[in-house]
Amino acid sequence: MKKHFPLLGLMGLLALGCNESSRQVSETDEAAAAAADSTNLQPALQTINAADVLKHTTVLASDAFEGRGPGTVGEDSTVNYLTRQFKQIGLQPGNPDGTYVQKVPMVGFTAQPKASFQAGGKTIPLNFPSDYVAVSRRFVPNIDIDNSEMVFVGYGIVAPEYGWDDYKGLDVEGKTIVMLINDPPIPSAANASELDSAMFGGKAMTYYGRWTYKYEIAAEKGAAAAVIIHETGPAGYPYEVVSGSWSRENFDIQKANKNMDLAAVEAWITNDKAQQLFSAAGKDLEQLKQAARQKDFKPVPLNATASFSIQNKLREIQSQNVVAKLEGSDPEMKDEYVVYSAHWDHLGKDETLQGDQIYNGALDNATGTAGLLELAEAYAAMPTKPKRSILFLAVTAEEKGLLGSKYYAENPLYPLNKTIANINMDVLNAYGPTEDVVVIGYGNSTLEDVLAAEAATQNRRIVPEASPEKGSFYRSDHFEFAKQGVPALYAKSGVVARNQPADYVQQWSDNYTANDYHKLSDEVRDDWNLEGAVEDLQLFLRVGYRVANTERLPEWKPGTEFKAKREASLAASTDSTRAL
Numbered sequence: 305m306k307k308h309f310p311l312l313g314l315m316g317l318l319a320l321g322c323n324e325s326s327r328q329v330s331e332t333d334e335a336a337a338a339a340a341d342s343t344n345l346q347p348a349l350q351t352i353n354a355a356d357v358l359k360h361t362t363v364l365a366s367d368a369f370e371g372r373g374p375g376t377v378g379e380d381s382t383v384n385y386l387t388r389q390f391k392q393i394g395l396q397p398g399n400p401d402g403t404y405v406q407k408v409p410m411v412g413f414t415a416q417p418k419a420s421f422q423a424g425g426k427t428i429p430l431n432f433p434s435d436y437v438a439v440s441r442r443f444v445p446n447i448d449i450d451n452s453e454m455v456f457v458g459y460g461i462v463a464p465e466y467g468w469d470d471y472k473g474l475d476v477e478g479k480t481i482v483m484l485i486n487d488p489p490i491p492s493a494a495n496a497s498e499l500d501s502a503m504f505g506g507k508a509m510t511y512y513g514r515w516t517y518k519y520e521i522a523a524e525k526g527a528a529a530a531v532i533i534h535e536t537g538p539a540g541y542p543y544e545v546v547s548g549s550w551s552r553e554n555f556d557i558q559k560a561n562k563n564m565d566l567a568a569v570e571a572w573i574t575n576d577k578a579q580q581l582f583s584a585a586g587k588d589l590e591q592l593k594q595a596a597r598q599k600d601f602k603p604v605p606l607n608a609t610a611s612f613s614i615q616n617k618l619r620e621i622q623s624q625n626v627v628a629k630l631e632g633s634d635p636e637m638k639d640e641y642v643v644y645s646a647h648w649d650h651l652g653k654d655e656t657l658q659g660d661q662i663y664n665g666a667l668d669n670a671t672g673t674a675g676l677l678e679l680a681e682a683y684a685a686m687p688t689k690p691k692r693s694i695l696f697l698a699v700t701a702e703e704k705g706l707l708g709s710k711y712y713a714e715n716p717l718y719p720l721n722k723t724i725a726n727i728n729m730d731v732l733n734a735y736g737p738t739e740d741v742v743v744i745g746y747g748n749s750t751l752e753d754v755l756a757a758e759a760a761t762q763n764r765r766i767v768p769e770a771s772p773e774k775g776s777f778y779r780s781d782h783f784e785f786a787k788q789g790v791p792a793l794y795a796k797s798g799v800v801a802r803n804q805p806a807d808y809v810q811q812w813s814d815n816y817t818a819n820d821y822h823k824l825s826d827e828v829r830d831d832w833n834l835e836g837a838v839e840d841l842q843l844f845l846r847v848g849y850r851v852a853n854t855e856r857l858p859e860w861k862p863g864t865e866f867k868a869k870r871e872a873s874l875a876a877s878t879d880s881t882r883a884l
Contacts, residue, residue, distance in 0.1 A: 345849060348682040352841045354834035356681075357732070360389075360674030362828050364648070365666035372665060373652020374555060374701045375412050375621035382648050383624050386698050389677050390628035393684045398627025398695055399717055406625040408700055408711045409558040414617040415439040419571070422451070423584035423608035430577065437550035438529075438571035440614045443562035447614040449569060452480040452528050454606040456587075458596030459484050460518045460530075466503055467599060471525060474603045480529040480569075480610040481522055482578070486538035486773065487513035488597045508772030511865075513538075516705070516778075519570045529569035529612055533578040540774030545822045546572050552654060555704040557711055558620065569612045581608060625708050626698040627717065630683050632852065634691035640722045642852045643695040643790075644679055644844070645709065645781050646672035646729040647702030651822065664827045667816070671732035673698055675841050682845050690852035692724060699781055702730075709781035713788045720785075721877040725751055725851050725858045726792040727844055728782035733797030733836035734829075735812045740767045740798030741843065745777035748786075748866070751793040751847070751858045758846040762839060770799060789869030791858040793847070797836050 363369070363385060370378035387404040397404045417438040421428040430436045440447040458470040460483035468488075487504035491497075499506040504513070511517050515532055522530035534543045550572065556563060573581075582589040585606045595601050626648065632638030650665025664670075680696045683689070695718070699708030716723065741759050743752055746768035756766045769776060777783060782792035801808045820826045851858060860867035 341849075344686050344688050345846065347685045347687065348845060348849075349842050351682045351685045352678050352838055352845070354838050356678055357671065357674045357834050357837050357841070358828070358832070360677050361666060361670045364670035364673055365664040365828055367662050367664070371652040371663040372648060372650045372670075373553075374410065374623040374649050374704065375553075375619070376652055378652060379623060379649070379700070383626055386626040386648065386673070386677070390626070390680060390696065393628075393677070393681050395628035395630055395680055395684060395696065398629040398697070404626055404628055406627055406712060406715075406717060408623040408625055408708055410555045410621050410623050410701065410707060411443050411558050412553050412555050412619045412621055413439065413441070413443070414553040416615040416617070418613045420611050421454070421581050421584075421608055422611070423581060423606065424586060426584050428577075428581055428584060430573070433547040433551035434574075435577045436571055436573045437547050438569050438612055438614060439550060439554055440569055440616055441554075441556050441563045441566050442568060443616075443618060444564075445616050445618065447568050447612065447616065449480070449528050449610065449612040451609040451611055452478060454480045454482060454585075454608040454610050456582075456592060456604040456606055457481045457483055458592075458601045458603070459486070459488050459512075460521060461487070461512045462521055463504070463512055470596070470601060470603070472602050475526075476522075477526040478528045480531060481525075481527045482531045482533065482606070483518050483522075484538070484593065484596060485513070485515060485518075485532050485535060486775070490597060505772070509775030509778070511778055514775050514778045515572075519567060523565060523567045527567050529571060529610060530567045531571045531573055531610070533575055534572050535575050538773070540771070540776070541817065541821065543572075543574055548822050549651065549703065552651065555621075555623075555701050555707055557707055569614065571612070582606070584608070623700040623708070625700055625712055628680060628696045630680070630689060630694040630696075632691050632693040633689040637691040638693050639718075640692045640724050641695050641718050642690075642692055642724055642848050643697055643726045643785070644676055644729070644848060645697045645699060645726060645785075646676040647700070647708065647781055648673045648698040649700050649703055649708070651703055657824075660824050663822070663824055666826050666828045667731050667734060668821065668826060669702070669730050671734065671837065672729040675729045675732050675837065675844075678841050679845055679848075682841075683849075690849055692852040694848065694852060702781055706781055706784050709784040713784040713790075719877075720788050720790055721873045723785070723790050725848075726782050726785040726790050727751075727848050728780055728785075728792065728794045729844065730780040730794070731796070732834070733840055734832040734834060735797075735801060735809060735836060736804065736833035737802045737836045737839050738764070738798030738809065739800040739802055740765050741840070742767055742769050742796045742798055744769050744780075744794040744796060746772075747861060748777075748864050749791045749793065749858055749860050751791055751851070754847050754850050754858070755793065755795060755843070758843055758850065761846070762843060764798070764843075766795070767798065786866045787869075789860075789866055789871075789873045791860060791870065795840075795844075797840050801836075
């Protein structure tokens with residue numbers, strides 16, 4: 305068996321104590337390898353073009369696919385289309401059972417909530433979904449919470465490594481807790497205008513700041529209901545994104561305990577409604593926000609109560625991940641995998657609306673799914689296939705909480721300790737070529753070193769995301785691979801457009817977020833420039849191809865929270881020849 309080593313950079317040296325001569329590659333060998341790569345890559349690169357990206361996107365985002373909602377006829381159309389395309393490209397079924405799908409058992413639940421707060425002798429009515437959204441992920445038809453005591457728990461975080469505990473031993477059993485979104489912004493002692501990078505990642509959001517974590521810790525603490533106050537800046541998206549998603553049918557993976565270990569109610573309220581609640585309770589919300597930024601913050605009873613009544617419409621569905629495989633050419637390495645992923649789903653159709661009812665999800669994420677097909681075609685066009693196998697994974701229910709990728713990562717079709725890397729795509733560039741490439745979660749893995757080297761061949765550079773406080777690293781499918789220790793790369797097109805004003809990309813992105821993201825208007829447009837998407841896909845091809853052929857394995861960088869998980873996974877491998 306061949307022995308693999310961590311990837312320390314595309315042409316990096318191996319500091320592993322093995323014999324120096326065994327690690328050296330002669331210039332002649334390097335030149336020969338480069339020539340072979342060029343012969344192999346050029347036909348593949350040439351297959352990727354804007355017309356094909358647009359063709360696939362147009363089909364997937366058409367009204368006929370009804371917004372690609374899981375568990376709908378739109379899912380059937382999408383899965384059939386992807387399966388047909390993978391077959392035509394000539395890829396093998398990705399599931400070892402001989403099919404192109406992995407069944408993902410889920411429960412769909414549509415909440416019909418009623419809620420009110422009582423404070424200061426007043427009843428504060430809540431209008432759904434304009435003031436609040438509330439769901440119960442417990443798979444039961446009815447949930448009722450009457451006059452539950454409300455407590456403000458700051459950011460709702462318990463982080464021992466930072467010496468942080470917003471609960472301070474409070475018993476929240478049966479109570480309704482109210483929390484702020486994101487991490488506490490802790491000023492730097494050296495410069496109060498900057499955040500302390502040693503606390504919660506500084507400007508960058510940690511998982512503690514994600515809404516998913518806040519509900520998880522609320523359930524662990526025994527809260528009856530968990531309410532997050534929405535603010536656009538800290539959340540990274542407007543309230544309409546929350547209300548548009550949470551007021552519709554939602555999903556979770558089927559579990560034997562019917563999710564009875566979760567809080568009975570998970571909810572968001574608008575900042576305006578929170579201000580009204582706190583004022584009625586005789587509290588100053590802005591002052592409490594400031595107090596919540598201190599380690600010595602203690603939970604604050606609101607002298608208010610909450611009542612919720614939720615009627616749950618439930619249905620069991622079998623959703624599907626679509627998966628195709630290109631088998632590697634090396635007999636000893638083909639049982640290792642580079643996984644490309646993109647989510648095929650969007651928000652489906654809302655029949656309660658007048659006029660347009662379809663969330664077409666053209667950019668999010670018909671483009672990424674189209675890119676997956678383009679990469680599949682490109683690899684199939686290579687005269688010599690890469691040494692490792694390539695898996696093309698189109699996952700379901702990303703919009704419902706990364707459920708398809710979570711299910712795959714927890715029920716992998718191929719061992720995760722033989723899954724070398726994940727390269728994820730979510731919303732491709734429709735504004736033209738850029739001089740740079742943005743890495744979401746910059747500094748995490750050595751896959752960035754490969755990305756940087758390959759970007760240089762396009763006269764581009766890699767840069768960190770401008771707004772790590774939005775927590776984008778935790779909001780797409782690569783995160784589920786990362787949680788299991790698999791080195792994952794999530795890169796997006798850059799922020800400096802070629803031959804455009806300096807603020808061109810920022811204005812374009814801001815306009816999309818404000819007007820189209822998770823809205824009915826996310827449709828294919830005549831003014832798209834997909835040449836940037838082509839450039840990015842060619843880059844992702846180069847990165848995956850390099851990783852699929854190198855002897856050196858990608859790894860998490862020191863200090864990254866996923867490194868220990870990966871090392872444990874590799875150590876547990878039955879392949880005794882693999883070493884770190």
